[in-house]
Amino acid sequence: MISKMKYKRVLLKLSGESLLGNKLHGIDEKIVAFLADEIKKVYKKNIQISLVIGGGNIFRGTDAISVGIERTTADYMGMLGTLINSLAIQNALEKNSIPTRVLSSIPVPAVCESYIRRRAINHLEKKKVVIFAAGTGNPYFTTDTAAALRASEISANVILKATKVDGVYSDDPKKNKKAQRFKTIKYSDVLAKNLKIMDGSSIALARDNNIPIIVFPINKKNAFLDAIFNRGKYTIIK
Numbered sequence: 001m002i003s004k005m006k007y008k009r010v011l012l013k014l015s016g017e018s019l020l021g022n023k024l025h026g027i028d029e030k031i032v033a034f035l036a037d038e039i040k041k042v043y044k045k046n047i048q049i050s051l052v053i054g055g056g057n058i059f060r061g062t063d064a065i066s067v068g069i070e071r072t073t074a075d076y077m078g079m080l081g082t083l084i085n086s087l088a089i090q091n092a093l094e095k096n097s098i099p100t101r102v103l104s105s106i107p108v109p110a111v112c113e114s115y116i117r118r119r120a121i122n123h124l125e126k127k128k129v130v131i132f133a134a135g136t137g138n139p140y141f142t143t144d145t146a147a148a149l150r151a152s153e154i155s156a157n158v159i160l161k162a163t164k165v166d167g168v169y170s171d172d173p174k175k176n177k178k179a180q181r182f183k184t185i186k187y188s189d190v191l192a193k194n195l196k197i198m199d200g201s202s203i204a205l206a207r208d209n210n211i212p213i214i215v216f217p218i219n220k221k222n223a224f225l226d227a228i229f230n231r232g233k234y235t236i237i238k
Contacts, residue, residue, distance in 0.1 A: 006157070006158075006228075006230070007047065007157040007158045007228055008047065008048060008157055009047070009048040009050075009124060009154065009155065009156050009157050010042070010047060010048070010049055010050070010156060010157060010158050010159075010160055010228065011050045011051070011052065011147055011150060011151040011154070011156040011158070011159050011160070012039070012049060012050070012051045012052075012160045012162060012224065013051075013052050013053075013143070013144065013147040013159060013160065013161045013162060014035070014051060014052070014053045014054065014085075014089075014162050014218065015053075015054040015056060015143075015162070015163075016053065016054035016055045016056035016057040016058060016081065016082070016085055017054070017056050017057055018031070018035070018162060018164075018218055018219075019031055019032060019035075019053075019057050019085055019088070020057045023057075025057065025058075026057060026058070027057065027058075027084075027085070027088050032088050032089060032092045033092055033095075035089065035092070035218070036089065036092035036093050036095070036096050036098075037096065038218075038221070038222070038223070038224045038225070039051075039093060039098070039129065039224065040093070040096045040098055041222065041224070041225045042224055042225050042228060043098055043129065045225070045228075046127075047228065048124040048125070048127070049124075049129045049130075050120070050124065050129070050130040050131070050132060050150065050151075050154060050156065051086075051089065051129065051130070051131045051132065052082075052131075052132045052135075052143055052146050052147040052150060053082055053085045053086055053089060053131065053133070053143070054082060054085070054143040055078045055079070055080075055081025055082035055083075055084070055085055055143070056078075056081075057081075057085070058081030058082075058084050058085065059077050059078050059080070059081040060078065061074040061075050061077065061078040062074075064077060064078075071139065071140070072139040072140075075135075075139035075140065075141075076106075076139060078135075079105070079106055079133075079134040079135050079137070080106075080134070082133050082134055082135060082143060083102070083104055083106075083108060083111070083112070083133040083134055085133075086102045086104075086112070086131040086132075086133035087102060087111060087112070087133075089131060090102050090131055093129055098129055099126075099127070099128040099129070100128060100129045100130075100131065101113060101123045101128050101129070101130050101131070102131045102133050103115040103116070103119065103120055103123075103130060103131070103132055103133065104132075104133040104134045105132070105133070105134040105135060105136055105137030105138075105146075106133075106134040106137055108134075112133065115132065115134075115137070117153050117154065120132070120150075120153075120154055121154055121155075124154065130154075132146065132147075132150045136149055141201070142199050142201075142202070144161075144198040144199050144201075144202040145199060145201045145202045145205065147159055147161075147202060148198075148201075148202040148203075148205040148206045148209075148211070149205060151206070151209075151211050152205060152206075152209040152211065156211060157211070158211065158212050158213070158214055158228075159206060159211055159212070159213045159214070160213075160214045160216060160224065160227055160228070161197065161198060161213055161214065161215045161216070162216065162217075162218030162224070163197070163215055163216070163217060163218065164217065164218075164219060165215075165217060166181065166216065166217045166220075166232075166233035166234060166235075167181045167182060167183075167215050167216070167233060167234050167235030168181070168182050168185055168190065168195055168197050168215050168235040168237065169181050169182070169195075170182070170193075181233070181235065182235050183235060183236070184235070184236045184237075184238065185235060185236075185237055186237070186238070187203050187204070187206065187207035187237055187238070188207075190203050190237055191203055191204065197215055197237075198213070203237070206237070212236055212237065212238040213236070213237040213238070214227045214228075214234050214235070214236055214237075215234060215235045215236075215237065216232070216233075216234035216235075217233070217234075220232075
């Protein structure tokens with residue numbers, strides 16, 4: 001029996017840490033190649049794909065603040081880290097013959113296009129993978145919030161939040177073996193229980209625009225494709 005596809009346009013949210021592999025800092029080329037291969041499997045199903053990638057593997061704003069760098073400056077430094085990651089993913093996808101465009105909230109014309117909503121949608125409709133870089137372009141907002149914002153703007157059918165675990169749990173499954181995984185959970189329950197899968201503003205934004213969030217394990221082969229076709233282990237926030 002073939003699972004029915006529910007989503008035409010999706011937004012994949014990756015953390016910067018997901019690009020680390022076994023490294024302590026920077027980008028693991030093997031992980032980037034693996035991610036590009038996973039994205040290609042979905043792309044070949046004629047699904048429009050956009051991405052938002054964090055920058056924690058390059059630069060963490062919270063670490064900068066702890067050593068005396070002012071918050072706004074630290075956040076802008078983090079945004080530039082997301083641009084580095086976006087270019088790495090773009091390069092890997094294009095090696096897989098997938099046309100890709102990086103659109104940055106901070107204008108960097110030498111390396112990518114500036115974010116314009118209509119431009120992004122036009123690229124998607126022309127079957128190009130679109131990577132949204134530099135967060136929202138404003139300090140004090142996370143890349144989770146940027147993902148929910150861009151998903152809302154491009155009318156994505158779903159946000160896929162890639163994590164190291166196979167869904168949303170009642171507690172940290174690595175620390176509490178009795179933690180229970182939710183198959184489905186409401187936006188309001190995620191906020192009320194203060195579950196740390198995404199920040200509150202991103203959950204609220206997705207809720208207000210009625211965009212479901214699928215939390216799935218990015219390190220498992222075919223997990224991205226399986227989540228879209230209602231297979232495997234994951235949690236849906238809706």
